[in-house]
Amino acid sequence: MSTKGSACVVGAWEHPTRLAPEKSVAQLHAECAMGALADAGLSLSDVDAYFCAGDVPGSGPLWMADYLNLRLRYMDGTEAGGCSYLAHVGHAAAAIAAGRCDVALITLAGKPRSRGQATGTKPRALGPERPETPWDLPYDATIAAVYGMYAMRHMHEFGTTAEQMAWVKVAASQHAQHNPNAMLRKAVTVDEVLASPVIADPLHRLDCCVITDGGGALVLARPEIARSLKRPLVRVIGAGETINTNGGGDVDMVRSGARYSGPAAFAQAGVTPADIQYASIYDNFTIMVIMQLEDLGFCEKGKGGAFVADGNLISGVGRLPFNTDGGGLCNNHPENRGGITKAIEAVRQLRGEAHPAVQVKDCGLALAAGPGLVVGSAHAHATVIFERE
Numbered sequence: 307m308s309t310k311g312s313a314c315v316v317g318a319w320e321h322p323t324r325l326a327p328e329k330s331v332a333q334l335h336a337e338c339a340m341g342a343l344a345d346a347g348l349s350l351s352d353v354d355a356y357f358c359a360g361d362v363p364g365s366g367p368l369w370m371a372d373y374l375n376l377r378l379r380y381m382d383g384t385e386a387g388g389c390s391y392l393a394h395v396g397h398a399a400a401a402i403a404a405g406r407c408d409v410a411l412i413t414l415a416g417k418p419r420s421r422g423q424a425t426g427t428k429p430r431a432l433g434p435e436r437p438e439t440p441w442d443l444p445y446d447a448t449i450a451a452v453y454g455m456y457a458m459r460h461m462h463e464f465g466t467t468a469e470q471m472a473w474v475k476v477a478a479s480q481h482a483q484h485n486p487n488a489m490l491r492k493a494v495t496v497d498e499v500l501a502s503p504v505i506a507d508p509l510h511r512l513d514c515c516v517i518t519d520g521g522g523a524l525v526l527a528r529p530e531i532a533r534s535l536k537r538p539l540v541r542v543i544g545a546g547e548t549i550n551t552n553g554g555g556d557v558d559m560v561r562s563g564a565r566y567s568g569p570a571a572f573a574q575a576g577v578t579p580a581d582i583q584y585a586s587i588y589d590n591f592t593i594m595v596i597m598q599l600e601d602l603g604f605c606e607k608g609k610g611g612a613f614v615a616d617g618n619l620i621s622g623v624g625r626l627p628f629n630t631d632g633g634g635l636c637n638n639h640p641e642n643r644g645g646i647t648k649a650i651e652a653v654r655q656l657r658g659e660a661h662p663a664v665q666v667k668d669c670g671l672a673l674a675a676g677p678g679l680v681v682g683s684a685h686a687h688a689t690v691i692f693e694r695e
Contacts, residue, residue, distance in 0.1 A: 309399045309545070310543050310576070312400075313403065313526045313542050314532035316348070318523075318654065319345050320521075320647055321341070324516075331362075331415050335523075338522055342525045343525060346537065348525060350374055353378070355406070356370065356412075358413055358414075359390035362383075379406060380406045382401075387679035389645045392545075392547075395524065395545060396688065402528055412526070413523040415520070415641065416520070417641070418517050418642060449680060450591075451506045452680055453593060453594065461508065466608075466610070469500065471513055473614045473618075474589065474596065474619065476620075477614070478636045479492065479635075481664050485637055489518050491636070498512065513591055513592040515590045515634035516636065516637070522646045522650050524650065538694060540653050543574070544571035544691035545570075545690050545691070546567035546570025546571035548566035550563035550566060550685045562594065562601050568689045570689070574691075575693075582672065582691075584628070584652065584655045585599075585604070585675070586629055586648035586652045586676075588645060589635045590634055598676075621665070621666060631647065631650075648674040653692065656669055670693060671691065671692070671694075
């Protein structure tokens with residue numbers, strides 16, 4: 307059964323806070339839920355399906371459903387790291403198409419900034435039962451070091467340069483200056499990125515995402531309900547996801563799971579990368595944007611560095627406007643899970659509700675894509691394609 311166009315995004319809301327030590331994670335989830343429902347013109351009593359991931363305290367969807375006093379017919383607590391919420395969009399669309407629910411709520415919230423979390427520079431906390439623990443633990447692997455190795459390998463194989471990676475940050479910062487809620491609103495230059503301290507060679511501090519509190523939420527509904535709400539109709543027309551394992555140690559260090567989730571989403575949507583007018587690409591590190599753009603088919607493998615250079619990702623200037631809210635590099639990256647904010651900005655673009663300085667003219671097709679967990683270790687990836695009707 308095809309789920310193409312079977313569900314519409316009717317509500318999208320990003321929490322304005324970037325630091326909330328006085329709020330609980332559950333409270334942030336609830337505020338995000340209420341914000342998205344208000345955006346849709348719906349209430350908690352209209353929700354009959356709920357989706358969340360590992361950022362929810364307690365027993366996942368059961369706990370938050372009780373906290374929000376929801377009466378549900380369907381729930382999903384799929385945990386795939388930062389891309390969980392993009393995967394949930396596809397799951398919600400499928401559930402709606404199957405008649406298992408009418409209105410689906412997806413929420414994300416977290417407080418890593420209040421906890422004092424570092425920018426991927428603290429050794430990973432590996433569970434005692436994880437299979438890689440005996441091998442990784444003695445080396446105190448950090449997230450930044452892992453992605454630094456991926457950047458170094460990409461540079462070695464394809465000639466990608468630090469200057470090219472810096473252009474990803476420059477584009478994000480050009481957009482973030484127009485976002486009043488963005489954590490970093492100062493536009494930066496390539497030279498400023500390269501002058502920032504090295505975190506994990508060749509990655510500089512400005513190649514790394516921000517750490518914020520906050521969250522966001524999405525509401526999906528059957529098309530009949532969506533049309534009754536008198537909001538711009540944004541349909542889910544393609545979705546793909548994957549678990550891209552480390553192959554028993556045979557890791558391809560220059561490719562992400564986007565090479566699987568992207569083609570699946572494009573095939574379902576019946577469109578190609580050349581048709582996409584706006585792209586939200588998960589940007590925990592600049593190198594991941596380059597890798598995903600290649601794997602999604604926006605450019606040839608190894609050509610991502612050249613593709614992003616010279617402002618090609620800047621709205622109104624380049625060929626492919628990306629992350630017009632500032633993305634995880636400048637705007638918001640709550641709980642190290644930026645997937646939902648990628649979908650939210652894609653919806654804003656399709657509705658014509660992005661900031662006028664970065665709004666893509668007549669935006670009709672948008673993509674949101676991103677990884678979950680860590681490339682090379684239980685790496686997940688999800689891609690969603692949206693269309694304005």
